[in-house]
Amino acid sequence: MTTAPETSYDQSIRIAAALLRRSSHVVALVGAGLSAESGIPTYRGPDGLWTKFGEPTIDGWEMFCEDPAAWWEVAIERRGDADAPGGEFAQAIDAAEPNAGHRAMAELEQMGHLSHVITQNIDNLHQRAGSTAITEIHGNRAKVRCMNCGWRGELADISLEALPPLCPVCGGVLKNDTVMFGEPIPRDALDESYRQTALADLFLVIGTSAVVYPAASFPIMAKRRGVPLIEINPHETDLSPLADVVIRAPAGTALPAIVDLLRR
Ligand code: NAD
Ligand code: ZN
Numbered sequence: 001m002t003t004a005p006e007t008s009y010d011q012s013i014r015i016a017a018a019l020l021r022r023s024s025h026v027v028a029l030v031g032a033g034l035s036a037e038s039g040i041p042t043y044r045g046p047d048g049l050w051t052k053f054g055e056p057t058i059d060g061w062e063m064f065c066e067d068p069a070a071w072w073e074v075a076i077e078r079r080g081d082a083d084a085p086g087g088e089f090a091q092a093i094d095a096a097e098p099n100a101g102h103r104a105m106a107e108l109e110q111m112g113h114l115s116h117v118i119t120q121n122i123d124n125l126h127q128r129a130g131s132t133a134i135t136e137i138h139g140n141r142a143k144v145r146c147m148n149c150g151w152r153g154e155l156a157d158i159s160l161e162a163l164p165p166l167c168p169v170c171g172g173v174l175k176n177d178t179v180m181f182g183e184p185i186p187r188d189a190l191d192e193s194y195r196q197t198a199l200a201d202l203f204l205v206i207g208t209s210a211v212v213y214p215a216a217s218f219p220i221m222a223k224r225r226g227v228p229l230i231e232i233n234p235h236e237t238d239l240s241p242l243a244d245v246v247i248r249a250p251a252g253t254a255l256p257a258i259v260d261l262l263r264r
Contacts, residue, residue: 020258096125124141190214201227
């Protein structure tokens with residue numbers, strides 16, 4: 001079921017809804033574009049942070065490994081400082097609320113039309129909108145993770161009096177859960193992403209430029225098994241040529257439209 005380039009927006013929404021209705025294990029790969037309408041800038045694309053300010057240096061992970069206490073000190077010092085590196089991004093996430101796209105994804109899950117979300121976003125907005133079946137391959141900014149046993153907890157619940165903070169389960173060093181440049185993706189998140197990809201009988205690719213690996217490989221792996229792909233993105237991506245249905249619209253418009261059709 002391939003939509004020709006001239007397929008109208010309405011037609012592609014209808015085809016997407018029909019595919020969702022007939023599928024039994026739908027998996028979505030989500031990127032920064034889903035949260036763009038919540039006021040969080042994407043990295044790439046015309047208004048992307050990297051497009052405006054250049055790509056960040058890739059030393060965060062090394063710095064953390066060399067001296068976790070020093071890393072935490074700097075992180076705590078920079079909190080709330082818009083002029084610090086990454087400050088604009090952090091403030092945008094702190095101020096963000098889930099948008100219509102996040103809410104529609106939570107509704108799709110509740111309606112039984114969406115089995116799992118693999119998100120590259122770290123902003124916690126899926127959970128705040130009501131989604132529960134989520135794998136965060138790049139972590140969650142509101143959480144910490146143990147470098148030894150993999151335990152995760154809320155950053156807000158962790159005492160930062162002594163640095164680095166230590167794991168309540170095993171005493172290992174705690175790191176923020178967000179995956180840094182150079183840091184391997186946590187094994188549990190990667191395993192679950194591959195497991196979900198293998199189970200999928202329909203794959204949604206929403207608001208991602210699909211150039212960050214391994215995330216971009218999940219829809220490609222599904223497609224190789226003959227699983228249909230639906231892309232929701234206002235702009236063309238590297239995955240667009242592989243997609244069976246392309247919805248060229250913001251996620252906050254397209255996803256609620258699909259939910260509306262499925263409710264009828
Ligand atoms: P990206 O910045 O590379 O690409 C964003 C994509 O979203 C682009 O293809 C763009 O066309 C599309 N887009 C823009 N507005 C949209 C809208 N309203 N609806 C649908 N799509 C829209 O994002 P990415 O692919 O997720 O890049 C990956 C990295 O960026 C990840 O590692 C992620 O951790 C990080 N990141 C996360 C956040 C967040 O948590 N909200 C924000 C920025 C970057
Ligand atoms: Zn631990």
